[in-house]
Structures are given as structure tokens and as C-alpha cells.
Amino acid sequence: MTRLLVNGRRRVFRGPPFTRLIDVLREDLGLTGTKEGCGEGECGACTVLLDGEPVMSCLVPVCQVEGRRIETIEAAGSPERLSVVQQALLESGGAQCGICTPGMVMAAWSWVRSGGKADREAIRTALAGNLCRCTGYGHIVDAVAHAVREAARREKPRGRRPAGRRPKTTARRPKGRTR
Ligand code: FES
Ligand code: FES
Numbered sequence: 001m002t003r004l005l006v007n008g009r010r011r012v013f014r015g016p017p018f019t020r021l022i023d024v025l026r027e028d029l030g031l032t033g034t035k036e037g038c039g040e041g042e043c044g045a046c047t048v049l050l051d052g053e054p055v056m057s058c059l060v061p062v063c064q065v066e067g068r069r070i071e072t073i074e075a076a077g078s079p080e081r082l083s084v085v086q087q088a089l090l091e092s093g094g095a096q097c098g099i100c101t102p103g104m105v106m107a108a109w110s111w112v113r114s115g116g117k118a119d120r121e122a123i124r125t126a127l128a129g130n131l132c133r134c135t136g137y138g139h140i141v142d143a144v145a146h147a148v149r150e151a152a153r154r155e156k157p158r159g160r161r162p163a164g165r166r167p168k169t170t171a172r173r174p175k176g177r178t179r
Helices: 021-028 084-092 100-113 120-126 138-154
Strands: 002-006 009-013 047-050 053-056 069-071
Parallel strands (some): 002 069
16 A cells, blocks of 8 residues: 555555556546656656656656655646646647646746746756657747746745756657757
């Protein structure tokens, strides 16, 4: 039995301890907003936040997250109440498909919440683990920069994390891919 804290709710998973976190979220807890792309830690589509930091849930066994704070895209906003990142993506034309966007939002949300800068290169580095096969990333980066500025306008940043920090479970970018 694994005790979880997901989006502020205590949950219990009774299956095998090495079940992938993404499967527990989607299949056992019904949180289908988290998407599976590659299933191999390469694309970032499955990104969720673990104690506020982006991780790739396709690589994380559920036993490793017992008692830790997990946040999924369902906690990042709703159609009626978009988060600052979602609103910025919408306004900047940075929202992509339903597979890559949830992971992008989670990585960007972590960046904004932790006091990341509105610096384009720093944002590209922060989102380096999240791939979209269809875009040049320009609008996404613009949106995150806008979200940083908007969040700062609304409230003081809670902390700052070093520029260039990537998800703990890092994804490699395919050779030759530029963003
Ligand atoms: S589905 Fe997890 S990194 Fe691609
Ligand atoms: S992978 Fe989602 S739009 Fe490219």
C-alpha cells in the first residue's frame, strides 16, 4: 500500500510498488490530464510536480513518491479559472496539442512559481525536457516570459531557483533538434 498526496488530497494506491506514477495517476486516480508521449523519459509530456519540482511520471515508481506532494495538470487551473501560465499560453498562441501541453504547463508553472526569470534563454533551458514535435517554441517561451511578469505583478515571487535547472528526471533532447 502506498500513501499519496495528490493535488492536496490524500490517496491510497494498493497495487505493486513499482507501478509507474503516470499509470497510478491516470488509471487508478482518474487524473487523465497527465499524458503519455514516449514513455521513456524523452518528451516530458508526462511531467508532474513532485514537491514543486518537475519530474517525468513515466519514469517514477509510485513507491518513490510516498508521502511527497504531487501536483498534476488538474491542479494547475480549470477552464473557468486558468492559471497565469495557461492564460499566457492562450493569449500568446503558445498552446499546442493535448499531449505536449499539459507537461509544458507543469514545467512552466514550476518555473513561474519558484521565481524563475522572464529571460528567454533561461526559460528555454527550464523547458528543455519538454518536447513538441511541431513548433519552434517561440510562442511558448513568450508566454512563459509573460506569465513570469504577470505573476510578479500580482504577487511577490516566493523564491528563486537557479537558472538552467532542469527536471530531476532529465530528458535528453534528440540530436539536431533546435528550439
Ligand atoms: S511520456 Fe514520460 S517523458 Fe515522454
Ligand atoms: S507535440 Fe503537441 S503540438 Fe507538437
